[in-house]
Amino acid sequence: MAAPLLEVRDLHAGYGRAEVLTGLNLQLAAGQVVTVIGPNGAGKSTTLNALMGLLPARGQVLFDGADIADTTLEERVMLGLALVPERRELFGTMPVEDNLVLGGYRPMKLRIPKWRDGLDRVYGLFPRLKERRTQLAGTLSGGERQMLAVGRALMAQPKLLMLDEPSLGLAPLVVREIFGIITQLRAQGVSILLVEQNARAALEVADHGYVLETGEIKLHGAAAQLAGDPRVVETYLGAGRSRASEPASVHVA
Incomplete structure (x- = not known):
């Protein structure tokens, strides 16, 4: 085993x-x-x-x-190891995509090839983030901020x-969406x-x-x-x- x-x-x-x-x-x-x-x-x-x-x-x-x-x-x-904290801890004055790129610090430091391709994976999971990629993170809704926090963590290839x-603090419809993403991630291993x-x-x-x-x-x-x-x-x-x-x-x- x-x-x-x-x-x-x-x-x-x-x-x-x-x-x-x-x-x-x-x-x-x-x-x-x-x-x-x-x-x-x-x-x-x-x-x-x-x-x-x-x-x-x-x-x-x-x-x-x-x-x-x-x-x-x-x-x-x-x-x-990657942690998405309860308070999300985003960089509110930076655009969505810049927050995601910062999440790629680990693979960049490890010189993992094509680590920026992780953006496409995150946008595939969270199409709304792609729509808002130039928007400041601090202007997102609660559900979108949670998606961004998860997406940023995934950029680290943890x-x-x-x-x-x-x-926490999300509307029931958004909660279902977030747990649907967790189910997708589980299916991806x-x-x-x-x-x-x-x-x-x-x-x-x-x-x-x-x-x-x-x-x-x-x-x-x-x-x-x-x-x-x-x-x-x-x-x-x-x-x-x-x-x-x-x-x-x-x-x-």
Whole structure:
């Protein structure tokens, strides 16, 4: 069996003296979409920020066969990690296309041939960005800004794309569009770690899921089976769905 692309062992992280993650463990195989769901304050964004090197952390982070726990943010970017943060962090006074080109810093630095061809791929996924390529990023709608943030991350040709609450603050129609793009990326073999409060949508597009509560993984298993687990249904999906018996392959951490 191939080694996981990402394996996190006993990860502790937080802000100052306040520890948020208290021994987190998770795995992601190449080509998988893995989602981490949970309530506000559970530590979902903290997980991504720690993995990206934005927060000090303790524990093992194995990425593509190497322990990257002591590497810097810049080193992790060059190794192939890309994060789309919750706040998107676009350059609002720059045009859409300039934002995308800046996302290509990694392949440019690595001298990957024809890295600018990534623009065509992004415009294929997000035709609206092509229409607005000369428009300032700060003038885009919320959904368009999210598309631009994802597109900029894809320009880095990442080995692992990490998405922090991509549906946050978006209208339902736009949320469906964003998750449709995640489904397309999954079909193309893009490895994705998805942190999301919209548990229903996340479990529909993911291969595997983790339920994070108060800094610890409480449940994990195949996404389809988690979606039928009574505890997940009651807490995250609404009690209106049928309550199938607990699937055997859903693991209590």
